[in-house]
Structure formats: structure tokens, C-alpha cells
Amino acid sequence: MNVNLTINKKQQLLNLKGNETLLEVLRDQLSLTGTKTACQETECGTCTVIINGKAVLSCITLAASVEGDEITTIEGLAQGDVLHPVQQAFIDCGSVQCGFCIPGMIMSTVALLEKNPTPTQEEVEYALDGNICRCAGYPKIFEAVHEAGKKMKK
Amino acid sequence: MPLTSKSKYADAYVDPVGKSVPRIEGRGIVTGQLKYVFDVQMSNMLVGKMLRSPHAHARIISIDTSKAEALPGVKAIVTAKDTYQIKFGSNEYFFPHTVDQMALEADKVRYIGDEVAAVAAVDEDIADEALRLIDVKYEVLPAVFEIEEAIKPGAPAIHEAMNNIALILPVNFNNPERMMKEADLVREDKFWCPVAHPSPMEPHVCVGQWETFTNKVTLWSSSQAPFKCREALAKTLKMDLNDVRVIKMAVGGGFGGKLEMLPMDFAACLLSKKAGGLPVKICLTREEEFTTTRRKHGMIYRVKTGVKKDGTILAMMGDVFADGGAYCSYGPTVLAAAMMRIFMVYKIQHFKMTGYRVYTNNPISGAMRGFGGVQSGFAIESHMDLIAKDLGMDPVEFRLKNITTPNMVTVNKMILTTNGMKECIEKATLASGWAQKRGKMKHLKRGIGIGIAADVMGSKMYKSHESAGAIVKVEEDGSVYFFTGAADTGQGSNTALSQIAAQELGVSFSRIKCKSGDTEITPFDTGSFASRVTFISGNAALLGGRDAKIQILEIVAKDNNLDINDIDIKAEKVIFKKDGRSLMTFDKALELCYSFKYGKQIIGRGSYNPKTTPVDFRSGEGNVSGSYGFEAQIAEVEVNTDSGEVKVLELWDAHDIGKAINPQSCEAQIEGSLAMGIGYTFYEDLRFKNGRVLNPNFAGYRVPRSIGMPKMNSIMVETNDPEGPFGAKGMGEAALLPTAAAIANAVEDAIGVRIKELPITPDKIIKALKEKNLASA
Numbered sequence: 001m002n003v004n005l006t007i008n009k010k011q012q013l014l015n016l017k018g019n020e021t022l023l024e025v026l027r028d029q030l031s032l033t034g035t036k037t038a039c040q041e042t043e044c045g046t047c048t049v050i051i052n053g054k055a056v057l058s059c060i061t062l063a064a065s066v067e068g069d070e071i072t073t074i075e076g077l078a079q080g081d082v083l084h085p086v087q088q089a090f091i092d093c094g095s096v097q098c099g100f101c102i103p104g105m106i107m108s109t110v111a112l113l114e115k116n117p118t119p120t121q122e123e124v125e126y127a128l129d130g131n132i133c134r135c136a137g138y139p140k141i142f143e144a145v146h147e148a149g150k151k152m153k154k
Numbered sequence: 155m156p157l158t159s160k161s162k163y164a165d166a167y168v169d170p171v172g173k174s175v176p177r178i179e180g181r182g183i184v185t186g187q188l189k190y191v192f193d194v195q196m197s198n199m200l201v202g203k204m205l206r207s208p209h210a211h212a213r214i215i216s217i218d219t220s221k222a223e224a225l226p227g228v229k230a231i232v233t234a235k236d237t238y239q240i241k242f243g244s245n246e247y248f249f250p251h252t253v254d255q256m257a258l259e260a261d262k263v264r265y266i267g268d269e270v271a272a273v274a275a276v277d278e279d280i281a282d283e284a285l286r287l288i289d290v291k292y293e294v295l296p297a298v299f300e301i302e303e304a305i306k307p308g309a310p311a312i313h314e315a316m317n318n319i320a321l322i323l324p325v326n327f328n329n330p331e332r333m334m335k336e337a338d339l340v341r342e343d344k345f346w347c348p349v350a351h352p353s354p355m356e357p358h359v360c361v362g363q364w365e366t367f368t369n370k371v372t373l374w375s376s377s378q379a380p381f382k383c384r385e386a387l388a389k390t391l392k393m394d395l396n397d398v399r400v401i402k403m404a405v406g407g408g409f410g411g412k413l414e415m416l417p418m419d420f421a422a423c424l425l426s427k428k429a430g431g432l433p434v435k436i437c438l439t440r441e442e443e444f445t446t447t448r449r450k451h452g453m454i455y456r457v458k459t460g461v462k463k464d465g466t467i468l469a470m471m472g473d474v475f476a477d478g479g480a481y482c483s484y485g486p487t488v489l490a491a492a493m494m495r496i497f498m499v500y501k502i503q504h505f506k507m508t509g510y511r512v513y514t515n516n517p518i519s520g521a522m523r524g525f526g527g528v529q530s531g532f533a534i535e536s537h538m539d540l541i542a543k544d545l546g547m548d549p550v551e552f553r554l555k556n557i558t559t560p561n562m563v564t565v566n567k568m569i570l571t572t573n574g575m576k577e578c579i580e581k582a583t584l585a586s587g588w589a590q591k592r593g594k595m596k597h598l599k600r601g602i603g604i605g606i607a608a609d610v611m612g613s614k615m616y617k618s619h620e621s622a623g624a625i626v627k628v629e630e631d632g633s634v635y636f637f638t639g640a641a642d643t644g645q646g647s648n649t650a651l652s653q654i655a656a657q658e659l660g661v662s663f664s665r666i667k668c669k670s671g672d673t674e675i676t677p678f679d680t681g682s683f684a685s686r687v688t689f690i691s692g693n694a695a696l697l698g699g700r701d702a703k704i705q706i707l708e709i710v711a712k713d714n715n716l717d718i719n720d721i722d723i724k725a726e727k728v729i730f731k732k733d734g735r736s737l738m739t740f741d742k743a744l745e746l747c748y749s750f751k752y753g754k755q756i757i758g759r760g761s762y763n764p765k766t767t768p769v770d771f772r773s774g775e776g777n778v779s780g781s782y783g784f785e786a787q788i789a790e791v792e793v794n795t796d797s798g799e800v801k802v803l804e805l806w807d808a809h810d811i812g813k814a815i816n817p818q819s820c821e822a823q824i825e826g827s828l829a830m831g832i833g834y835t836f837y838e839d840l841r842f843k844n845g846r847v848l849n850p851n852f853a854g855y856r857v858p859r860s861i862g863m864p865k866m867n868s869i870m871v872e873t874n875d876p877e878g879p880f881g882a883k884g885m886g887e888a889a890l891l892p893t894a895a896a897i898a899n900a901v902e903d904a905i906g907v908r909i910k911e912l913p914i915t916p917d918k919i920i921k922a923l924k925e926k927n928l929a930s931a
Contacts, residue, residue: 027193028195031195032186033186033189033192033193033195034185034186034187035186036190036192036193036355036356036406038355038356038357038406038440038852039440039851039852040439040440041440041851041853043440043851043852043853044355044440044852046355073186074184074185074186075185075186075187077185078185083181083184083185087184087185088184090180090183090184091176091177091180091181091184092176094174094176094177094818094819094821094822096177096179096180096183096184097407097644097645097646097822097826098354098355098356098404098405098406098407098643098644099179099182099183099188099404099406099644100190100192100354100355100356100406100407100644101355102183102184103184103186106184124860125860125861125862125863126861128860129859129860129861130859131859131860132355132852132857132859133355134353134354134355134407134409134857135407135644135645135822135826136822136825136826136829137822137824137825137826137827137828137829137858137863137866138825138829138858138860138863139825139863139865139866140818140821140822140825141860142860
């Protein structure tokens, strides 16, 4: 079946069997390997992308089911050389270690801050609880979220 | 002094040591551009899969691959028949008899998940179907899963070892039996330290590619130790070391689990050979990650200590039984470390402890962050609090009486030079408000507890040497290529080592381009383990930077008729040492080196081997590390006595890290360790039933998540170790060691119950409270 996906504001015409997940399409067909997965069963948050403004797990999203939706991946956040405030804050606050969870973590953060740039600490913890980071103790990730929120509010 | 040139490198990253420069890979990570082996895509790349034993213990009668081979799309299948059946293991140097695993087992399988065959096919579905079509006939054997059962005479024999004890390791010094008689108080405790799993976010993944015309092989591997992986591959594939190339890309976490070659690495290479040189990628599922990669040893830790009334420790005795699972892996040295770490922490002259590493038909235990120290940290630091309680002493006071000091030699001949233990304890107690809180918050069901620890910076337990090398290549355009064999697995070693090289060379960090962990082009390095990289690889980086600098200064001195001893390079300039006056910019000096007149290439090299002695495992003696790190940790908790829930309110970690090369990265290491320590204290518990892992996923095996993390305070204690690069020590593991005990000690302070078996669950708290109430009724 032909499926037309809108990924990072670009149209992608794909020929699919129909049972492919969005994660598989992104990584295997479009080589958008910034989106990772660490479990493929909804438990780690590493595959998070944004669909119509919401953080969504691409490992359980059928690619064919999101035709016509606005899909944003980690590759679609920066404007040319200029990083998204969330991306910049993750660097500045030293929030990245091995980095494998970070694309998903950033997508969850962007989805949160787009709606609410001044979340409480509790709201941050709740929004990111689905994203596992095995390296960090989370304080530097929380710091980046609050920092980015301040910049996005301006 | 203002810079006179307009060099693009005259930036904030001049004099980088001690600054929180951002991670070299930062932009790559946050944009999703950084490539992990997980992301590797090659044309005609095949999907590889491992066929694993469904039985915990069985004899392999036959393997029929004919149906699978006939399946269209299957390109290669390998079994033990295609291999040299050479065993590999990780303690070959000291314990050759513990080298006991084959990449593909030939006669027997010893745990559920043991590898018996591997397939490569054009896609995942066909590879899975091929696995189903391989017909393995097994004769199921009686199996054994518990330590106590495995060591009984007559228990099923998993290997040749008598009573399934792979190794008995005695550590004996002086006469503890006699000293116990002289003690005013003798206390004995028994602890259970459960099985944790490293479970890095990037699962084990590799791509193997055979060069059919030259018979060389390349493995791209998510490895903490590419040079060790190369060694094991060359051995098992019966190849020359340099016909095997291991390339480490970005690694999505390791935590000890990616320290060894696994059968999948071997299989990817051999499958590629059989498939005519097509690349073969093998990526473990999360379930395979949890069930077939190395896990932390579960340990029964029994310890008895004799003390004088004034709190002086006279002697310690004990034994440790470790559930090793099916193969030895790093078991022998993990066991040794679990018993011998105490000599870094406490002054003990009379000691006798015996370790037993026991085979069971459970998955394989091996290295995991802490390397035996998380288990001993929980046992010893809980035990110390219990002794202090028996003596009626404050646990801080008791520890201060017995800790090691600077410039001392321990009973097992470890040479401690700088030692910030006392300062760590003092700073942590002050910051946490210990004196105002200890024993004074019971009405709030709050408590505060301490744990202390020490760690090596590398360990000469593995090989005759554990050197690291560095190459610092200064290019004509002013950029600096820094080559290190060290494997950055996310801790930030590429960044920290580049800072060290740049500082010593006298240039901005911005000039550095770091290339790491490729066995063919970077210098040898044993890998990322034992908190060794900043210290050992860092010293190599420093020497490499210095060598390059001297080469530049030679040209400058010659051209200006100066004595090379009178000039130096600092902060992007060649200066006179005497008064700091600038002679020329670094760029000008380089112009001179690469001028028509001199045409001198600047290639600095560094090699560092720590001044240590190997451990003599007959006695336990040996100065395993060139420097030692220390720390004190304090936890404040609140217990809900109705639900049994323990909430950690705040943690303080004061850490002797020598010198913080990158303070932000140091904090990140501490915070990550604390989180992992919280996980081990409360829920990280890989459970087995009849050899099967009951919770092989993130739903069943909980790891720390964002909700419920306490406030964490990192306090850096800088002792400036004369042997460390710019005074630095390693610090990747120590902060994880005492966390569980600090929390357990805080729980006792809060509600008066003692948990000796991790994890601390609400059930255990409620049960302990009931028992306490019964006892007092």
C-alpha cells in the first residue's frame, strides 16, 4: 500500500506492507536513525517522536495509521545550524552521557514544554517517567528541561 | 595577558582542565546524528541470530541444520563443528582453569540461553524461521540453581569442578583467631546481595565482516574494551591478533556488561566468513540482554569482626559465596575484589576471609559496575553500623577511628598515598547536618545513615601490564588529532582525555578532534573498567600532549637561539618560563614547524603503565592500583510505617577524585552512581526460577526513572594526587558502592529495624516492624 507520511515537514511517499511500525519505517526505510529503541515494547521511551504535538512511542505506532499527521523526529528539531532550545540546554547542562536515550528524552521534553514552558518539578518528572536513562541520576536532565522552558517562554 | 592573535581558538576552552567543557559528542547526541553500532546500515547486510538452549542443563546429542539451510534467504549457519572449539574467559592470566566458555557449545549446555548455533539471513523473519528449523536433540540433565544446593556432594556436576566450586579464594593475614579472643566485642552478620543487571540502553550489538581475499575480519562492536574483545576473537577464531580489527563506535552504555567478547561477536565474524564476506549484524533483544549477557553476582556475605571497647577493629573473618551461574567470566577477580576492597577503607591487620565462586545453571555472572564492591559495600558498611550500635558509638566516630590514612601501606601491601577519606567523611557529615539529625528524627520516622568506600584506579589483576597509549598529532592547520585506545561508553572519557591532552600541549580544547577505540589505528588500551581511564589513559594523554609540545618547542628554540628549558607553551602561546612573557602564538609556532625551513611534523606519543604490582592470589598481596579514590555518602530517609515504603529524601556524596578534570562530568558520574545505588537498594533484582529469568524486561526489572529521585549533592574533595594527570583520580564506580548500606543504616536510624537482605521492599519493612513489635511486647 502507498502511504504518504509527513515527517519533519517533508512528504515521504512509502510503499508499505501495512504492518510496519513507525519506528521501523523511520530507521530502516528512511535512515532516520536518530530515533532509537531499547526495548521495542513500550517500556523505555527511547523511540519517542512527536505526532501532532504529542509525545508518542513509535515502536507501537503503525506507520500507516499516521498518514496525514505531523510527525517530528529528533532530526527535525534544529533549524539549520541552530539547535532547538531543548537540544542546546541538554548540552549546556551536561545532561548527555551515553546519549542513547537522549533523542527520546528530548522529544518528550519538547512535547511537554510546547504546551507548558514553566512546568513544576513534579510535572517534569511525570512527563519524563516513561523515558529511561541508565547513565544519569536525572538531576541534570531536570535542569535542562527547566532551562529550556525559560528560553522557550521568551 | 590578552591574546595578541586573532586565532579562532582563543576561546573559553583555553586551559580546559577543571572546566565543565561540553561533551565532544554533544551536538551529535542531541541531533540524533551520532552513530552507534545499533545504527549501522550497510548494503547487503545480513541479520544474524543466536540459537539458544531452552534447557538449563543438557547434553547436546545432535544438531541438524539441513532444513534451515534449505530455507530461501538463509546465507549461513554455524555450529560448534564450524569452530575450533577454543574456550575463552576473562581471568586467563591468573586463573587459567576458569577459562571455561565456548563461543558455540559443542557437548553440553549449562543455562537457558546458552548458544549452540547462529544463523545469518536476508531479513529478521527468515532468520527467526531458520532458528526454528534447526533441530537440536538434547539429553536433559539434572540441574541445580541455588548456591547451597550446588555445593552439596552429589549435586549435578556443571563443569569438572569439585562440588561445583569453580574457585576457592582465601585471603589471610596474620592471626585473626587469636585477636578475636582479645576482642571486647565480637559481632557476626550475614547479608544477601541480589543480582542486578547492567541493562544499558543500547543492547549488545555488533556487525562482523570477513575480508574473504585477505582473511581478515572487522567487528564493529558496542564494547567497553575493544582490545580485549580483539584478543578473545583472535584466540577463538585462531587468527593473528592483527588480522582482527575491532572498532568501537558510540556506545550506548556498558556498566561492566560490555567488557567481554560474547558468543554473538564471534558468531557475527564466522557467519560473515561463511556468507562470503557479507556483513552480519547481530542485535540482542531486551529479553536476550537480560537473560544471556553478564549480570552481577548474587552473594551470600558473612562477616565477623572483633573490636575493642574504644572502637578499634582488631580482626575480621568471614566467607563469601557467589552465584556464578554457568561460566566463570570475570568471576574470580570479582570475588577477589569483593573481599579485598576493605583494605583500602579500614586499617585491618588480622584478616581471614574465604571466597567461593559456585557454578549453578543460572545465567552467567560477570562484571558489573562496582565489581564486587556493591555487594561488599552493602555487607561491610551495614555490619560496621551494627558494631557501632553494639558499642554505643556514633557510626561516624567509629569509622573515623578505623579508616585508612594518607601515606600508609595496607596489610596486603596496597600503597595508599593521597587519601581524602577523613575529609570526605567530615564534609559529608557537615553538609548533611549529621550531628543535628542522627537519632533525632525518629518521631518523624526519619533517619540518616552513612556508608564509606574506596576504589582502585585500574587493576593489575588482569594482565602482565595494563598500559594505555596516546598519539597527539598536530596538523598544519592547527587542529589536533588525539588518538586514544580508551573506550568512551558514555562517561565522557573522550572529552576528559582531550582536555588533559589540550592542557598539557598548552592549547584550547576546541582544537582537539578525538579518535578512540579502534584496534587498528588507536594505541592499545585495556578498556573502560575499574575506574581506570581518567587515571591511566589520562596519564598517557598527558604524556602524548607533552611529547608534541616538546617537538614544537625544539623548533621554536632552534629558530630563536633559545634554550628549550627556558620556554613553554601555555594558553595558546609560547612563553618564557621565567616571567610568562609571550614569545609567539601557538599558530605562529606551528607555522614555523611546518615552514619550508623545518618541515617538521608534530606527532606526540604517550605511553603510561601504572606503578603497581600484580596481586599474589596465594596471599592476597599486591599494590593493584597506582592511586586510590575515597568517598563518604550519607542518606536521609523517611519511612511510611503503614505501607512500608521508604523514601530517600536527600543524598550527599563527598568524593576524593584527586582533581575534577571536568566538574560537570564528575557530578554526572556521581549522580548516575547514586541512581543505580538507589535501584540496587530498592528494586533492581533479577529473579530466577529453575534457571529461567522471571523478569527479563523493563516492566519486570525496574530501573531508576525520573519519579522518586531524591536531591543529590556532590561534594568534590581534591587531594591532587601526584601520580594522577593534573592530580586526577578515576571515579566511575565508587559512588555506587556504599549507597545501599547508607540507606539501610538510615532506615534503622528512622524506625529501628535492620534489613540485611536486599532489596529493601515494603514487605520486608512491614515484616521487620512486626518482628520488632513482637520482640518488645
